[in-house]
Amino acid sequence: MKPIKIIKLDTSINFLSKTKIFISLSMIFLIASICLLLSRGLNFGIDFNGGTLIEVQKISGNADVSEMRSRLGQLDLGNIQLQEFGKKTDLLIRVEQLSEEEGVQQVIINEISEVVEKDYKIRRIEVVGPKVSAELIKKGIIAVITAVISVLIYIWFRFEWQFGIGAIFALVHDIIITIGVFSLLQLEFNLSIIAALLTIVGYSLNDTVVIYDRIREELRKYKKMPIVELINQALNLTLSRTLMTSITTLLALISLYLFGGEVIKGFTFAMIWGVLIGTYSSIFIASPILIGLNIKRDWSKNDGE
Amino acid sequence: MLYFSKFKSISILMICLFGIIFAFPNLLSQNSLNDLPKILPHKQINLGLDLRGGSHLLVEVQSSVRASERMDDLFDDIRIELRRNKILLSDITQINNEIKITLSDVGFKDNLLDIVESLSQNVKGQLGSGQLNSELQIIEQTDGSILVSMTEVALNDLLRRSVDQSIEIIRRRIDELGTKEPTIQRQGDSRILIQVPGLDDPKRLKDLLGTTAKMNFHLIDPFYDGDNVSRSSMALKHANNDSTYVVERRSIIGGENLVDAQPGFDSQTNQPIVNFRFDSQGSRKFGKITTDNVGKLFAIVLDNEVISAPIINEPILGGSGMISGSFTVQEANDLAILLRAGALPAPLVILEERTVGPGLGADSIKSGQIASILGLMLVLLYMFVSYGRFGIYSNISLIINLSLIVAVLSILQATLTLPGIAGIILTIGMAVDANVLIFERIREEIANKKSVINAIDNGYKRARTTILDANITTFIAAIILFQLGSGPIKGFSVTLAIGIITSVFTAFTVTRFFVATWIKKTNPKEINI
Numbered sequence: 094m095k096p097i098k099i100i101k102l103d104t105s106i107n108f109l110s111k112t113k114i115f116i117s118l119s120m121i122f123l124i125a126s127i128c129l130l131l132s133r134g135l136n137f138g139i140d141f142n143g144g145t146l147i148e149v150q151k152i153s154g155n156a157d158v159s160e161m162r163s164r165l166g167q168l169d170l171g172n173i174q175l176q177e178f179g180k181k182t183d184l185l186i187r188v189e190q191l192s193e194e195e196g197v198q199q200v201i202i203n204e205i206s207e208v209v210e211k212d213y214k215i216r217r218i219e220v221v222g223p224k225v226s227a228e229l230i231k232k233g234i235i236a237v238i239t240a241v242i243s244v245l246i247y248i249w250f251r252f253e254w255q256f257g258i259g260a261i262f263a264l265v266h267d268i269i270i271t272i273g274v275f276s277l278l279q280l281e282f283n284l285s286i287i288a289a290l291l292t293i294v295g296y297s298l299n300d301t302v303v304i305y306d307r308i309r310e311e312l313r314k315y316k317k318m319p320i321v322e323l324i325n326q327a328l329n330l331t332l333s334r335t336l337m338t339s340i341t342t343l344l345a346l347i348s349l350y351l352f353g354g355e356v357i358k359g360f361t362f363a364m365i366w367g368v369l370i371g372t373y374s375s376i377f378i379a380s381p382i383l384i385g386l387n388i389k390r391d392w393s394k395n396d397g398e
Numbered sequence: 399m400l401y402f403s404k405f406k407s408i409s410i411l412m413i414c415l416f417g418i419i420f421a422f423p424n425l426l427s428q429n430s431l432n433d434l435p436k437i438l439p440h441k442q443i444n445l446g447l448d449l450r451g452g453s454h455l456l457v458e459v460q461s462s463v464r465a466s467e468r469m470d471d472l473f474d475d476i477r478i479e480l481r482r483n484k485i486l487l488s489d490i491t492q493i494n495n496e497i498k499i500t501l502s503d504v505g506f507k508d509n510l511l512d513i514v515e516s517l518s519q520n521v522k523g524q525l526g527s528g529q530l531n532s533e534l535q536i537i538e539q540t541d542g543s544i545l546v547s548m549t550e551v552a553l554n555d556l557l558r559r560s561v562d563q564s565i566e567i568i569r570r571r572i573d574e575l576g577t578k579e580p581t582i583q584r585q586g587d588s589r590i591l592i593q594v595p596g597l598d599d600p601k602r603l604k605d606l607l608g609t610t611a612k613m614n615f616h617l618i619d620p621f622y623d624g625d626n627v628s629r630s631s632m633a634l635k636h637a638n639n640d641s642t643y644v645v646e647r648r649s650i651i652g653g654e655n656l657v658d659a660q661p662g663f664d665s666q667t668n669q670p671i672v673n674f675r676f677d678s679q680g681s682r683k684f685g686k687i688t689t690d691n692v693g694k695l696f697a698i699v700l701d702n703e704v705i706s707a708p709i710i711n712e713p714i715l716g717g718s719g720m721i722s723g724s725f726t727v728q729e730a731n732d733l734a735i736l737l738r739a740g741a742l743p744a745p746l747v748i749l750e751e752r753t754v755g756p757g758l759g760a761d762s763i764k765s766g767q768i769a770s771i772l773g774l775m776l777v778l779l780y781m782f783v784s785y786g787r788f789g790i791y792s793n794i795s796l797i798i799n800l801s802l803i804v805a806v807l808s809i810l811q812a813t814l815t816l817p818g819i820a821g822i823i824l825t826i827g828m829a830v831d832a833n834v835l836i837f838e839r840i841r842e843e844i845a846n847k848k849s850v851i852n853a854i855d856n857g858y859k860r861a862r863t864t865i866l867d868a869n870i871t872t873f874i875a876a877i878i879l880f881q882l883g884s885g886p887i888k889g890f891s892v893t894l895a896i897g898i899i900t901s902v903f904t905a906f907t908v909t910r911f912f913v914a915t916w917i918k919k920t921n922p923k924e925i926n927i
Binding site: 095206216243248251300302330333337341 | 448456458600601604608747748749750751752753754755757758761762765766768769772773774776777780781783784785786788789816817819820823824826827828830831834835838841842845860863864867868869870871872873874875876878879881882887890891894926927
């Protein structure tokens with residue numbers, strides 16, 4: 094059997110001809126994301142907002158959201174969110190943090206379990222108090238920033254500063270637009286989404302680095318070729334690999350999204366989105382930026398190797 | 399790049415074999431694991447609480463409560479000492495763990511300072527320094543009054559001791575529940591992380607942790623006239639009904655003298671009770687007090703609530719007694735556990751809880767398995783379709799890669815969480831990247847009319863730096879994730895990091911080894927890739 098090639102070796106797509114369009118498109122998405130963040134904000138989960146989350150499963154028959162709502166309404170616990178969770182038998186109960194005092198939420202759990210226990214089984218309880226949620230916000234922000242800075246340093250070390258700027262721009266682009274999507278769809282933003290963001294940082298950079306490596310190699314080979322043509326050639330040469338890796342990663346992620354259970358759906362969604370946007374940005378953002386940054390043409394002295 | 403020395407070939411095969419042997423126990427049930435010959439490894443992956451079910455609790459020790467208790471005692475002691483030395487007070491107040499003392503005659507100030515000095519205990523400073531520090535600090539005010547408070551060192555020492563003791567007491571209480579392998583760790587200065595797997599009733603665990611269980615016996619104040627509670631007494635509520643008792647502040651005996659407590663039943667009423675026994679010192683003390691106070695009432699007080707207030711019918715000399723307080727069987731049971739394990743030095747407050755029931759854990763494992771197998775199948779198929787024979791080589795090394803990940807996780811006894819499974823699945827997708835990079839290079843070289851051997855050789859050589867660069871960046875992200883990590887997320891970063899290392903190894907060595915062996919055997923003039 095002859096292997097199937099999705100991209101022919103002599104493929105020559107002019108990726109850079111539409112650079113202006115893609116950059117403006119990305120800028121629009123970036124600005125839209127920031128506006129969304131400022132206006133709608135994020136639907137923070139209990140990790141960052143504090144509060145209580147209880148997953149229950151009806152022992153027999155299907156769960157009844159409205160009946161449960163009236164049952165919990167009598168407890169007078171403030172704002173309670175109720176939603177079906179994956180299966181018709183499962184419900185997710187979310188109670189906002191009522192006070193700054195630690196430990197109050199345990200009382201809430203006891204009250205809720207008393208009214209649900211007779212026909213529901215409690216599958217999961219998560220409680221995050223005000224102190225811990227404040228720390229998690231801090232930790233999350235620090236983690237994302239540290240990740241961005243440390244890979245910037247790595248790229249700078251291995252390449253040239255122009256590449257570092259290009260990679261970091263693509264990275265920030267990916268992160269902000271991913272957060273923007275979470276704001277637009279009001280999906281729950283919790284600690285596992287931060288984990289997904291960091292993995293996206295890794296993945297998107299992985300993609301960018303492969304292309305950059307190729308650009309650097311071409312720079313050494315063709316000292317006189319115009320930069321636009323050279324970058325375009327590097328993009329075409331790596332295109333097959335870029336698509337292959339994205340597709341295998343997506344195959345794995347999609348099966349995880351469909352069958353991996355409700356608890357990590359948010360995480361997998363972020364990852365799938367991240368792979369898509371990471372692939373897009375390495376081709377259409379990270380690479381064209383190099384043109385404007387006036388990269389060094391003479392690599393004969395083997396710098397950075 | 400295609401030459402492998404004998405030594406290298408054997409090492410590669412050994413590593414693969416080792417991966418398979420160490421991953422193997424994970425495919426077995428507990429029973430067949432026991433039947434495995436002794437020389438084979440038996441370690442299985444450690445499942446996280448989100449997969450096996452269990453409770454993760456982060457608690458904080460409220461040591462400030464202990465500091466204010468100490469200040470209460472000090473407040474009393476200073477007054478008593480001043481009275482004994484016949485020094486007149488103009489005013490003494492206690493605000494926010496500071497005692498302010500104003501004397502009638504400022505001339506006695508030196509005596510006051512001596513008294514406070516003598517009441518101050520020595521405390522150890524930083525661990526290991528061995529230097530003793532003063533517990534109390536005294537600030538003299540311009541108006542002649544003095545302020546007494548605990549020093550920073552004393553407060554830190556108190557906190558450290560409270561956390562140490564709490565860890566010990568928590569361990570004893572949880573052991574009494576009969577759960578397997580609880581983890582109890584100090585976190586930061588004032589926190590304790592408690593992880594208890596496979597718990598049927600998480601609420602019971604929390605109730606046990608939420609009770610300080612400080613038990614004291616107090617005499618009921620015989621002079622209470624029903625109006626004013628005197629300075630040396632205090633009013634306490636009953637735990638189960640609305641009645642209030644006025645008891646003497648000083649307790650006659652406390653829980654620290656207990657040696658045993660067991661649940662039982664009252665022989666007359668058949669109600670659940672708790673039988674207890676004092677140590678010899680406690681027995682003597684209890685015997686003397688009950689002898690002196692026959693006919694009077696005393697109160698058994700648990701965490702500032704009266705649980706029972708019996709009458710002393712006769713001297714109790716044997717050192718044992720019982721508490722009957724309209725308990726249920728489980729309440730009697732738990733009270734006995736708490737009394738046996740001892741009181742917590744300070745109350746605990748739960749800052750974070752993540753509890754997963756066994757049902758959800760099992761479901762997560764199942765869906766994780768389905769998703770991994772499906773994802774793996776899809777990737778294997780896709781790689782085969784795309785690269786033919788080379789795809790098969792890469793597929794074999796992907797499977798070896800997976801068994802290496804599982805083997806490393808088993809050996810390190812790292813914890814596999816649900817996000818950890820996601821990390822493995824993600825690795826399945828990303829692991830082939832290295833092979834893809836190499837194969838694409840080989841394709842290019844072939845298209846440039848290189849010979850087969852040259853093409854493959856160049857393919858590997860050229861792809862090497864790229865593969866390293868690309869994987870180091872993801873590895874950096876994984877390390878940062880590990881730092882951020884609480885529980886499940888840490889599991890994700892661990893599998894991701896291990897996966898990166900094993901996938902670079904398998905792509906670079908194992909696949910190359912297969913390719914080289916094949917080339918050596920058949921010496922093909924052209925290849926389909």
